Amino acid sequence: MRSDIIRTYKAVHTWTGITTGLLLFVAFYAGALTMFKAPLLRWAEPAVLAPAPAVLSGDQLIARTLAQRPETAKEFTLHLEGPLRLSWQKTRRDDSPFIAAPDADGSIAIGQTRSAGLDWLVDVIHRTGGLPLDVETGTMVTGLAAGLYTVALVSGLIILLPSLIKDLFALRLGHNLKRLWLDAHNLVGLFSLPFHLVMALSAVVFGWHDLLYDSLNEAVYKGQMRTVMRASNPPAPFAGDKSTAVPLGVDVLLAHVAVVAPGFRPTSLQYRDFGTKAATVRVSGEDPRYLVRGHGFLLLGAVSGSVIGTEYLPGQQGVWASVVSSFFALHFGSFGGDTVRWGYFALGLAGAFLFYSGNLLWIESRRRRQRGGDECPGQSRSSRTMAALTVGICLGCVAGLSAAIVAARWLQGVFIDVNGWSRGIYYIIFVLALFIALRHGAARAAAPLLGLAALCTAAIPLSSLLLWRSAVPGIDVVAACGAVVLAVLARKTAARAAHGPADSVWSAAHNAKKV
């Protein structure tokens, strides 16, 4: 390929990469953790989520809750996983829904959730890239970054193509450390390219689907997009009919589901307009044999048990819906069970490494070297700032997430809004790390911050040891391994800052006082 094209795309790769790398690091690290958000939640609040002996049936729970809170009939969800409970929200975006669960004597306890919502927290940080924004705005920013990141992926591939065969399997361990980092960056980037393209393009869609739909509505659908959408979701029979009608029992409904969709494992039933002729129930569940969006569902009439819609039921979707579902599944890793979950976890961490190494390469290619007996040149301001931001943001995110996980466990039952507390602790650690890095420079801050990240992560298995209980020992094992890796890196980094070459942004000797 012509050298001027390569040069142009090197510039494109540098700019798109350096502007989005840090946000994407956070999104990928938190995203890797979301693969295990259900076990994380079980780990943090074993008492809340342990299945309790069933004192009431689902039908009894619904009847008794509605007797106390008749307004709930409009919309509520019966959960079949974990302890039997009903939940409902005041609004769609309500973060702490109401929960009704039977006490041991069969009376109903109603309260706002005290759940740490650790799954929610990790997910929010993933979607917003750790920016302190509401989820919708944050997802738009992440979507914009994902657009630039797509361009970074294509340009990276174009740069690599001419020397692909020569460079691909080369991992040149020599004195040239920059070459080694570049080889590692290329290797990880190329082998996880399909994963990264899927993530980048789907994140663009998640952030900007409203803009895309609005534009298509004007340009393609002649303003009739809503009609087309509505035609894809057939209305329930008797919609709007408020006359009283008794719905089928939970067991009967589940028997209907088993006939329509054998192999589908229902996890929750969302009722609408309960007690009226128009009542519907949306049976959500899982079927690991298919590519589905996290959860698939079947829509039934609650009174007759008739099937209203199977467009989101795994294996019974139309062609178009199943293609789109596969995009969601490829982003969420919601197929193939644990094997895929571990694979996505590894690919997510590898992605975080890709962005981290990209920043290191940026800094290294701007390095001012010491020549002969000259005085050691200081590194440029932009290199020092970028190094400090990289260290502060990446390590702040790692330490902050570990601290939030530990906090969720210890604050369980202490505060009602454990959610807010865990998120607050994430940001306190994150901002602290960023402050230390900017104040003292990357060289001085890196080792202590790695130590902090190791400590916070080690606190996960230590908590389980102290409480002498762990609902998910696997989490403790993985966290212990992570803590050891971080501790080793902390030692090596400290040695480099003290004894490494002085003409480097990572040397404590020459950069300490200049940031």
Added chain:
Amino acid sequence: MKTDWWSKSLAGIVAGFTLALALAGLFAWAGPGGINAVNKYQLIMWMVAPLWLSAVSLVFLFPSGCHAWAWLGGANVCAWIALVLTRSWLG
């Protein structure tokens, strides 16, 4: 080869977007199932992102900003004429 950062970037972002809309629209109307196929609109929306970003990514291959605008603009004119014709013919 000229760099023309602003001109090429804008060509990719703006003309690339309108081209992606028109191509997705052509597939919506003339592709299998026609415009009203159940839930096809979702895939059409998903199609726009890769088409658009392909344009943004590859626009820097053009020798100059003028070339980028000329080619993408020409492709836009063709695609939009085809879309308008298909839309009025099938709609």
